[in-house]
Amino acid sequence: xxxxxxxxxxxxxxxWSNLFVRPYGKVQPCCQNTTELGNLHRQALEEIxxxxxxxxxxxLIAAGRYDEAGCxxxxxxxxxxxxxxxxxxxxxxxRQGEGxxxxxxxxxxxxxLDGWRRGAAVIESRPLCxxxxxxxxxxxxxxxxxxxxxxxxxxPVSLIRGMLPFLDHAPTLRLQGGEVFFLEGFAAxxxxxxxxxxxxxxxxxxxNGSLLTPELADGLIHGPGEVxxxxxxxxxxxxxxxxxxxxxxxxxVMAVLRHLAAAQRRMNRPELVQWNYVLMxxxxxxxxAAVTLAGELGVLFNLIFLQGDFPEEDLLNPAGxxxxxxxxxxxxxxxxxxxxxxxxxxxxxxxxxxxxxxxYGHSN
Ligand code: SF4
Numbered sequence: 001x002x003x004x005x006x007x008x009x010x011x012x013x014x015x016w017s018n019l020f021v022r023p024y025g026k027v028q029p030c031c032q033n034t035t036e037l038g039n040l041h042r043q044a045l046e047e048i049x050x051x052x053x054x055x056x057x058x059x060l061i062a063a064g065r066y067d068e069a070g071c072x073x074x075x076x077x078x079x080x081x082x083x084x085x086x087x088x089x090x091x092x093x094x095r096q097g098e099g100x101x102x103x104x105x106x107x108x109x110x111x112x113l114d115g116w117r118r119g120a121a122v123i124e125s126r127p128l129c130x131x132x133x134x135x136x137x138x139x140x141x142x143x144x145x146x147x148x149x150x151x152x153x154x155x156p157v158s159l160i161r162g163m164l165p166f167l168d169h170a171p172t173l174r175l176q177g178g179e180v181f182f183l184e185g186f187a188a189x190x191x192x193x194x195x196x197x198x199x200x201x202x203x204x205x206x207x208n209g210s211l212l213t214p215e216l217a218d219g220l221i222h223g224p225g226e227v228x229x230x231x232x233x234x235x236x237x238x239x240x241x242x243x244x245x246x247x248x249x250x251x252x253v254m255a256v257l258r259h260l261a262a263a264q265r266r267m268n269r270p271e272l273v274q275w276n277y278v279l280m281x282x283x284x285x286x287x288x289a290a291v292t293l294a295g296e297l298g299v300l301f302n303l304i305f306l307q308g309d310f311p312e313e314d315l316l317n318p319a320g321x322x323x324x325x326x327x328x329x330x331x332x333x334x335x336x337x338x339x340x341x342x343x344x345x346x347x348x349x350x351x352x353x354x355x356x357x358x359x360y361g362h363s364n
Pocket of ligand 1: 012013014015029030031032033061066070071072075076077078
């Protein structure tokens with residue numbers, strides 16, 4: 001595939017590939033850049049996709065002007081582009097491109113590559129990945145979460161349905177909250193969206209796992225359309241889980257993660273489940289055990305940096321400086337993951353780079 005041979009441009013790709021839709025209908029470029037591109041209550045998604053606000057962001061990002069574009073300084077992609085451009089592999093491109101079966105999807109994929117490489121403000125391709133956040137309601141209270149879980153806003157199902165025809169080229173549609181399964185009628189909505197997908201598309205559901213019973217998961221896995229689950233779980237012990245999530249659902253989440261991993265193996269669906277793990281001071285000590293467990297379960301493992309102003313927890317903050325032992329552990333995890341699929345060590349490389357790994361005796 002062509003995408004495997006190109007060197008990616010040294011700026012973020014998301015304004016050419018992604019959109020993020022909030023409960024009030026606000027559309028923004030990604031989860032980390034909250035610039036309002038338009039609102040589904042006033043405009044159709046296809047009007048927003050090439051309208052002046054997103055044109056402006058594409059131009060700014062192609063010029064490396066991330067602050068003016070509204071990008072957060074802690075955005076992992078921005079950090080990667082700024083600090084470790086040589087470490088950005090074409091993995092993402094290859095994974096997205098792999099879904100581009102069929103003439104329509106293939107042409108859309110190539111249109112994305114062309115628009116991104118040129119830094120074009122107006123593009124002919126359509127989104128490759130769209131996040132839809134139907135509501136902010138949640139049954140957990142993670143100490144680092146900045147969402148207002150008391151906000152009752154719900155994105156009308158009619159607006160979600162209205163977007164879908166424009167998204168028929170996108171390999172990935174992603175639903176996230178809040179906690180999506182806390183929203184009444186969510187499973188039916190997910191089943192409806194999933195049933196309308198083309199063979200090259202999948203529906204990803206981001207969940208904290210506490211309300212996702214094995215029966216509910218099985219009901220979503222089977223039937224027409226492909227679903228994937230992204231389960232958020234920080235830590236591998238009840239104590240850490242309780243500290244971070246401020247809830248007592250650790251056993252339930254672990255059970256559903258194991259259930260999904262078993263289904264993944266049984267059905268030979270290697271991307272059925274991904275485990276998201278927030279990297280911060282409270283979870284760093286269990287990182288090695290989490291990576292080992294993810295390997296035993298055979299699930300994808302995805303590291304996310306902590307967002308927000310938590311200097312004691314933020315490992316990228318000078319106050320969160322790594323000890324020698326922690327740096328050595330991180331290096332061990334990276335080395336141990338060499339050749340392992342489904343686990344990008346890029347956030348760990350960024351962390352070591354930020355901490356100045358040379359202080360810890362590594363020069364390469
Ligand atoms: S650099 Fe980060 S915040 Fe900016 S558009 Fe890319 S993903 Fe979004």
